[in-house]
Amino acid sequence: xxxxxxxxxxxxxxxxxxxxxxxxxxxxxxxxxxxxxxxxxxxxxxxxxxxxxxxxxxxxxxxxxxxxxxxxxxxxxxxxxxxxxxxxxxxxxxxxxxxxxxxxxxxxxxxxxxxxxxxxxxxxxxxxxxxxxxxxxxxxxxxxxxxxxxxxxxxxxxxxxxxxxxxxxxxxxxxxxxxxxxxxxxxxxxxxxxxxxxxxxxxxxxxxxxxxxxxxxxxxxxxxxxxxxxxxxxxxxxxxxxxxxxxxxxxxxxxxxxxxxxxxxxxxxxxxxxxxxxxxxxxxxxxxxxxxxxxxxxxxxxxxxxxxxxxxxxxxxxxxxxxxxxxxxxxxxxxxxxxxxxxxxxxxxxxxxxxxxxxxxxxxxxxxxxxxxxxxxxxxxxxxxxxxxxxxxxxxxxxxxxxxxxxxxxxxxxxxxxxxxxxxxxxxxxxxxxxxxxxxxxxxxxxxxxxxxxxxxxxxxxxxxxxxx
Numbered sequence: 081x082x083x084x085x086x087x088x089x090x091x092x093x094x095x096x097x098x099x100x101x102x103x104x105x106x107x108x109x110x111x112x113x114x115x116x117x118x119x120x121x122x123x124x125x126x127x128x129x130x131x132x133x134x135x136x137x138x139x140x141x142x143x144x145x146x147x148x149x150x151x152x153x154x155x156x157x158x159x160x161x162x163x164x165x166x167x168x169x170x171x172x173x174x175x176x177x178x179x180x181x182x183x184x185x186x187x188x189x190x191x192x193x194x195x196x197x198x199x200x201x202x203x204x205x206x207x208x209x210x211x212x213x214x215x216x217x218x219x220x221x222x223x224x225x226x227x228x229x230x231x232x233x234x235x236x237x238x239x240x241x242x243x244x245x246x247x248x249x250x251x252x253x254x255x256x257x258x259x260x261x262x263x264x265x266x267x268x269x270x271x272x273x274x275x276x277x278x279x280x281x282x283x284x285x286x287x288x289x290x291x292x293x294x295x296x297x298x299x300x301x302x303x304x305x306x307x308x309x310x311x312x313x314x315x316x317x318x319x320x321x322x323x324x325x326x327x328x329x330x331x332x333x334x335x336x337x338x339x340x341x342x343x344x345x346x347x348x349x350x351x352x353x354x355x356x357x358x359x360x361x362x363x364x365x366x367x368x369x370x371x372x373x374x375x376x377x378x379x380x381x382x383x384x385x386x387x388x389x390x391x392x393x394x395x396x397x398x399x400x401x402x403x404x405x406x407x408x409x410x411x412x413x414x415x416x417x418x419x420x421x422x423x424x425x426x427x428x429x430x431x432x433x434x435x436x437x438x439x440x441x442x443x444x445x446x447x448x449x450x451x452x453x454x455x456x457x458x459x460x461x462x463x464x465x466x467x468x469x470x471x472x473x474x475x476x477x478x479x480x481x482x483x484x485x486x487x488x489x490x491x492x493x494x495x496x497x498x499x500x501x502x503x504x505x506x507x508x509x510x511x512x513x514x515x516x517x518x519x520x521x522x523x524x525x526x527x528x529x530x531x532x533x534x535x536x537x538x539x540x541x542x543x544x545x546x547x548x549x
Contacts, residue, residue: 227515448507
């Protein structure tokens with residue numbers, strides 16, 4: 081049989097691109113037409129996705145040379161002429177390669193843009209935490225209105241309930257929670273390690289009992305990558321072990337070395353997924369030499385971004401800042417740097433000043449549900465009686481719905497009465513404040529005035545809340 085000509089090969093790929101586009105549109109129509117989804121629609125969507133992926137795989141195998149000429153790698157998953165549609169989740173957007181670019185620096189502080197197939201992430205970025213596919217007390221659209229470009233999902237909680245397999249069958253995490261922007265998922269390692277007596281650690285991975293029903297599960301680097309693939313997250317975190325601090329250096333070194341072996345396995349299991357990114361996680365506790373060893377190992381493996389892990393686990397702010405004085409500098413300068421699980425506003429500002437680009441924390445949403453409110457003048461507690469007759473907003477300079485439309489007196493009443501609107505408004509306010517904080521830092525870094533901005537930030541917080549009436 082004669083080999084296909086270049087023109088015929090190109091036509092095959094082009095024809096598939098047209099078919100792929102039609103299928104994506106059909107999937108999109110089905111998704112919106114079937115609300116709530118019914119069994120027939122889900123089956124049809126699943127068959128379309130599987131058939132399209134299989135056809136694309138066959139076309140790619142038969143046309144490797146033409147695809148290589150387009151700059152693509154060999155394998156089962158390719159882009160059509162440098163473009164790829166997320167067929168597995170029925171997206172209508174063109175796949176954009178993951179990238180990071182800096183647009184400004186001021187000292188060690190950096191500002192830039194992470195580009196993903198689901199939109200840009202402006203850095204420094206704060207990621208609200210949607211542990212179980214929801215930012216508690218918030219609608220996804222409301223979270224976006226606060227200024228958030230990306231959310232964080234939790235692998236451990238989602239693998240247990242409702243399960244990654246179920247989320248995949250229902251179209252992936254973005255469709256499941258109605259959030260069309262980027263999502264980062266953690267690997268599940270931190271939550272599993274915190275189970276203490278309910279887990280067993282080996283070279284292979286971790287076996288543990290569910291905190292929900294006591295059922296037994298195993299989480300390995302390979303399984304973590306599989307779960308995050310099923311969820312469809314845009315940024316995937318490699319599987320690691322995170323020992324609690326304080327711990328002796330030998331224990332920290334042993335844990336770091338295991339995490340680096342798991343990082344290599346995570347990289348292999350992640351494979352080649354255009355449009356998705358994998359981040360490595362630096363470990364080493366508060367030991368500078370161990371952090372350097374970890375950074376070197378991760379850099380040799382090669383990741384799309386790098387996290388500073390193993391902090392905010394009981395070491396205190398001074399020790400954390402001491403570590404951040406050197407840890408980010410050990411990581412590649414041209415990749416995003418993510419500080420996991422941080423934090424309070426002054427933690428975030430200090431981290432950005434030391435070269436961190438991304439952060440996440442449950443604090444603003446959790447605090448909103450417990451009546452703790454973050455403002456430019458520090459933290460206030462809405463449950464205190466001093467707010468009972470106060471007609472003023474939480475923060476006169478804030479433009480969030482809680483500050484535009486409600487008084488401290490009303491918010492005090494709603495919280496004391498255990499009304500759901502209290503959690504909604506206070507969470508919205510806190511997330512809005514955090515995003516305003518990030519926006520202010522981005523502008524100051526771009527303008528080269530970050531030191532002056534920090535001075536104003538700290539001075540305002542030292543003033544404390546406005547005087548009571």
